[in-house]
């Protein structure tokens with residue numbers, strides 16, 4: 001029987017599974033919505049609903065392929081604390097403090113390997129994606145949250161705190177006087193994530209809109225992008241400002257790690273304007289006479305994370 005690699009990506013809005021053959025052929029791919037917290041529910045309810053949803057997804061996939069999975073790699077928007085074995089730093093906050101690995105191994109009756117979703121993403125892109133062949137790759141997810149990971153010589157870099165690449169919870173560098181510092185789920189305010197994640201972008205962009213929607217009904221990043229493509233001047237100003245903020249934030253990463261390639265993933269990475277505009281801003285902020293770091297879009301789009309999880 002051929003060896004299968006099973007990867008699962010748990011995101012803020014979707015859970016995706018992929019099953020690869022020994023030759024990395026896609027044998028199966030499914031996607032479901034991530035259970036969200038209902039008004040009357042506690043975080044524990046949402047956590048249990050997520051475990052149950054993953055169990056249902058795995059069982060349906062096993063049934064379809066007529067195979068029992070022995071090992072599943074899972075990318076999560078957080079990390080396993082080396083000190084406690086419990087989830088920390090998770091943007092899907094109901095995971096925080098849970099023994100996710102043990103709970104999943106019990107629920108799925110198989111081995112589970114958990115890694116940070118941005119680490120899975122950059123591993124996939126560095127091994128056979130948009131940054132294939134590069135010696136040093138910084139991968140960035142700008143989606144529901146704002147994660148990152150570093151691969152050097154095809155190896156994920158990980159340290160004693162399991163936080164390598166967590167640029168999203170640094171403060172936005174070189175802030176402008178009119179920049180609004182919003183609170184972040186991590187307990188601080190003004191984190192890069194509160195500007196560059198999809199929800200962060202939507203909140204910040206609302207300040208540039210003359211049409212007022214209420215706070216829970218902001219224009220989505222997709223609506224802003226459509227306006228940009230239609231030539232709307234307001235949208236151009238919003239994305240120009242966003243590109244500058246992204247360039248500033250990446251400049252500090254380049255100053256620290258000097259990567260050959262930076263790969264962008266997550267929903268906001270689909271905005272093509274960024275690949276032209278961010279490199280124009282970078283030389284203003286990087287401590288170098290020239291910037292040779294390439295900024296590229298993920299080859300496997302939002303499936304990179306799940307591929308990387310399968311490679312775990």
Ligand SMILES: [Zn+2]
Nearest residue numbers: 169184186191
């Ligand atoms: Zn933060």
